[in-house]
Amino acid sequence: MPNTKPLSISRQSLQRMPLYLEHLKKLRADGSSHVSAAFLAAELGLHPVQVRKDLAAVSKVDGNPRVGFALEGLIEDMAEFLGCKNAHEAVVAGVGNLGRALLSYKNFDRYGLSIIAGFDSDPAIIGTTVHDKEIFNVSRLSELCGRFAVHIGIITAPAQFAQDICDAMVLGGIKAIWNFAPVHLNIPDDVIITNENLAASFAALSSRLRQRGEGLGV
Amino acid sequence: MPNTKPLSISRQSLQRMPLYLEHLKKLRADGSSHVSAAFLAAELGLHPVQVRKDLAAVSKVDGNPRVGFALEGLIEDMAEFLGCKNAHEAVVAGVGNLGRALLSYKNFDRYGLSIIAGFDSDPAIIGTTVHDKEIFNVSRLSELCGRFAVHIGIITAPAQFAQDICDAMVLGGIKAIWNFAPVHLNIPDDVIITNENLAASFAALSSRLRQRGEGLGV
């Protein structure tokens, strides 16, 4: 059984997938039935070959010279690939402004993702709901992760609590962590992690701006 | 005048810089005066050579065999590099949950970053303040960007408004955009952009988890 598809898709490709899906849906809504890689690439500011490779990685839909790819099949395969059908659930620990924003974020639905509960240590918000999701005491984090059979944990708590929360999540059976706390977390090898550091992103953008400004002698 | 330092630092390096700064400060607070690249690398889960290169790119502090780098100078240079001294200001358009979270985010201070105002179209919140920052009518976006002499714009509005907001920002003199709307924005060449797609990140993490699960036959 020859394996034509690469076993794993690059992280960068993976990040682009939701953008394709979004744009393909838009094109379909506009009444198109086909799309060429070149067109899609131009719209999204990507390289045409990159687009073709990305599409080939997740879909068996063959492109057609002159007409491009059939939108319908592409959308179906892309949705399938991204797991939009079998929903993926997560919990979020740290219900400050950011946690609250994620609990209320509507775009997750489109990819079959949902945050089903929040955890915090503040008695004032434990027991309340945000966007219809209940907020539990963080002390019950590992217990409830197990009970909910959730495998994705999101950390939006202050840095000093992040490692403890992380440990509790791992104990509760969490296999993937989306970490917004600006610290390096120690995790077992079988748990995957994505670090999302907003301050670092902002600072990096600001530095790029300054570098460019200097380069131009401004 | 030979140019020893590379003109530009890679995007990835740039993203790591705030993490170094954070960790270096922590070490200093713990009473250390020096740190070795190997130690720092282990703490942050990076490669030692990578750390040395990164440090060398922003600091003239020479490492010392046996003792490592002097913390004090390193922190100073890193802070200088990241522009923590001359504060950088931004405005945010779209004061929903996410915009609100960014307006209230405390970690930005540490890098001399601040969001000075918000913009929205909802009459109910125009004129109110969030974390002491006033919310203006989005119709005044370009006017006020110019008046405030702000060069960084953050877009946290729904996707369908993003391009218009972006255009208004560019018109107002914005030179760097941090875009949270899940769409590709068309901008002039002299404006830099960082796209932050939360749904895409979440979806990518979820896909990685699923891929791994399949690989292990779970």
Place this chain on the structure above:
DNA sequence: TAGATTGTTAATCGATTAACAATC
């Protein structure tokens, strides 16, 4: 048919990692 568009192989580019001599 002619030409737009695909899919694939090879070249390029950039970042990370390995190797190692220099040095405090």
Place this chain on the structure above:
DNA sequence: TAGATTGTTAATCGATTAACAATC
């Protein structure tokens, strides 16, 4: 001194881009 640690050059790795024959 001996050995930990640096700084740098070369090798590796991975992703993007270029080139081009195949095809509807």
